[in-house]
Amino acid sequence: MLLDKIGSLFIKFLCSIGSISLFSARAVISGFMPPYYWKQIFYQAIQIGYFSLPVVGMTALFTGMAMTLQCYAGFSEFTAENAIPSVVMIAMTRELGPVLAALMVAGRLGAAMTAEIGTMKVTEQIDALTTLSVNSYKYLVFPRILTGTFLVPFLVLIDDIIGILGGYLVGVYYLNFNAANYIRNTLESLVAWDIVSGLIKGAVFGFVICLMGCYHGYFSKGGAEGVGRATTNSVVASSIMILLLDGVLTFVLF
């Protein structure tokens, strides 16, 4: 009985992986074939890249500030305060920047994508697209996945900068670090690979967030309740995938 259940869950899991893989393949392949929906791509770029900036920026600022304070509490016991700028810089670029930006984008945009596409699904708007001879994967899914993959790294970069700036503000104006020393320590520990690895993570997370958001919306059913359930599933799945992939990518890019 228990084996039955485990087996059936495993098969369900494999079916989901297969279904998501097919979905993403359809979207990507259709997207690279003409005609190209530039207007949709531009619209999604504004939604993802521009309108996510405030929430990503705020998160980064306060994380950078809090991190500097927490590091100070620990490092001051070993008179290692000079290491704080480097630690904040490395933590923001390699880890916190990509993960926090991705989680914020998943909460804000992943949910919105699922809700929008899910509503289109249950109100037959996706059927209408198909009967108007428009490939719904190409029109709805590809622009989101494309812009998510290319613009989440951009958000990560902004997140890194603002996070480090938050650390600088607390370090210099609250903990009375010397401004020039703080900047020098930060720049000295700056390695291009730290930033690049964060951007690579951002691209993968962006792809996953948009894929999950679109997939759950596209296959939602059962009216408003179904769309609500799909939205929750989308955010939970994206968040878990972000954390899981973060672990994997950190090992790969270490």
Next chain:
Amino acid sequence: MEYVIETEELTKTFGSNEVLRGISLRIKQGESYVVIGGSGSGKSVLIKCILGLIEPTGGVIKINGKDVAKLSPKELYKIRLKCGVLYQGGALFDSLNVIENVSFGLIYGLHVSPKEAYRIALEKLEAVDLDKSVATIYPAELSGGMSKRVALARAIATDPDIIFFDEPTTGLDPITSGIINDLIVRCTKEMGISAVSITHDINSLKHISDRVGLLFKGKIIWEGTNRELITTDNPYVVQFINGNSVGPFTAAS
């Protein structure tokens, strides 16, 4: 004789639920065919199968003589351009205004220039008795009747050969329903378009149909002309038309 739509032994099963059980239909050029039947009898599934939105389990569907199962995706898209659909809820795109909705199929399906598409869209809006002033309104701001008219304008915008109407008067008051029925008759008869409709609305049925098929438990159990609908003594049709609670139709069926 070549039919615009032909189905042979069309079946569709969802799990163990057999929704369509061998439907054979033949719809002629310029004919308005209406499918009636109780809720859950498979009317919407039938239309979605014909349109290729749902893959049938078995049987053959031919549109303009072409077996849709044998068509490439590209050919299927071309066939779909010759089909207009008026969905039950309108299915207007929320993020686009009226003119963008009506011109959508022209721009993205037929690749007409936006300027030309807007000109055609305005003509189609006029054809459904709407003027320029609604062009920039978004679907959320439209009444039920206006939404249906805009959806009808969108359905005829690409000059289709066949239009599918999915419960076109559901949720509308009798007067607006009458207006929509008139528009449907005008659009189909004046333009010579074939129409396949599904409806529960008996007034609408009498108004828009040339021929009627009664769907019961996944099968067409009666077929006849608009006139035969009134004169037949088939107990299923009589009960359905008169809305009697007693008869072969039961709540469970």
